[in-house]
Amino acid sequence: MAIKTIGFSDGSLPEELMQILVRLASRWEDVNDPHLIEVKRLSGAMTNEIFEIFWPNEKVDVHHRKVLVRVYGEGVEVFFNRDDEIRTFESLSYHADDLRDPEISALIAVKMREFHSLDMPGTKTVFLWNRLRRWLRKAKSLCTLSEIKDFGLDCLGDEIQLLEKELTQDGQEIGFCHNDLQYGNIMIDEVTKSVTLIDYEYASYNPVAYDLANHFSEMAANYHTDTPHIMDYTKYPDEEERRRFIFAYLTSSGDDPCDSEVENMVQDAEKYSLANHLFWGLWGIISAYVNNIDFNYKEYARQRFQQYWLRKPKLLGPFVGPLADGQIGF
Structure with missing residues (x-):
């Protein structure tokens, strides 16, 4: 099944990372569709890129699943x-x-x-x-x-x-x-x-x-x-x-x-x-x-x-x- 990204996405995440996120969400009972992923890039980072990842849930009384993902920049091991x-x-x-x-x-x-x-x-x-x-x-x-x-x-x-x-x-x-x-x-x-x-x-x-x-x-x-x-x-x-x-x-x-x-x-x-x-x-x-x-x-x-x-x-x-x-x- 293809991964569907919705909402605001500034740039794209690597395919390998998206597959990892799908496998992660597949373990959660409150996620209806682990392939339905919303990606939001958080600005303000000058060394790495940080993304907020959501899995929408149809139940109004249940919070969306949400994680933060950091994609490391080059050379950061110096610091x-x-x-x-x-x-x-x-x-x-x-x-x-x-x-x-x-x-x-x-x-x-x-x-x-x-x-x-x-x-x-x-x-x-x-x-x-x-x-x-x-x-x-x-x-x-x-x-x-x-x-x-x-x-x-x-x-x-x-x-x-x-x-x-x-x-x-x-x-x-x-x-x-x-x-x-x-x-x-x-x-x-x-x-x-x-x-x-x-x-x-x-x-x-x-x-x-x-x-x-x-x-x-x-x-x-x-x-x-x-x-x-x-x-x-x-x-x-x-x-x-x-x-x-x-x-x-x-x-x-x-x-x-x-x-x-x-x-x-x-x-x-x-x-x-x-x-x-x-x-x-x-x-x-x-x-x-x-x-x-x-x-x-x-x-x-x-x-x-x-x-x-x-x-x-x-x-x-x-x-x-x-x-x-x-x-x-x-």
């Missing part, structure tokens, strides 16, 4: 360990209900707090700094000498060391962080108004302030325009908006934080935005060489590095560590 990611997916599948909240007012702050509280397998140590150093080595191995100079890669080893020293604090909260909480990885069910976080390929233990910084930074992005690589930092949340988000984040677990606790986390998240700019800047350079998705990765990297040098004196002080001194050719 993360595939076996580690699969283990993360398997473990997170047991927490699916924990990643949902019926109250729309809770939204992402509540979900982030729940996500950070997950007890995941593996070492519970900060991954950020070693990952930055590994990506820097990879980026330098891919770039020409002129690109290394243009992007200022030779000085970023010192910058990573400086940030690790300046930002690491005794007693800082470490949690299981998503590390890529852009809007394309946040799903809201239109019926139940529950929130689900998807796409865990970069997830690891890190300071929770870093994950907050990443989410705030992603608010400057719009990946649905003709120039998705351009960041608009006028859309970066202002201090009051960040404070409200962090207050909701802290209170969602039943805490009653004082003003100083909220303010400290607001400031910590701002400082960790510097590490976030280096993280995605290096990601952009490597992606330009290993990924064939139509995205101007190098220009994206240039903007993230530019923002790093712009914000560093304001967040760490003008005399902390070396300045750019024209090392980056913007």
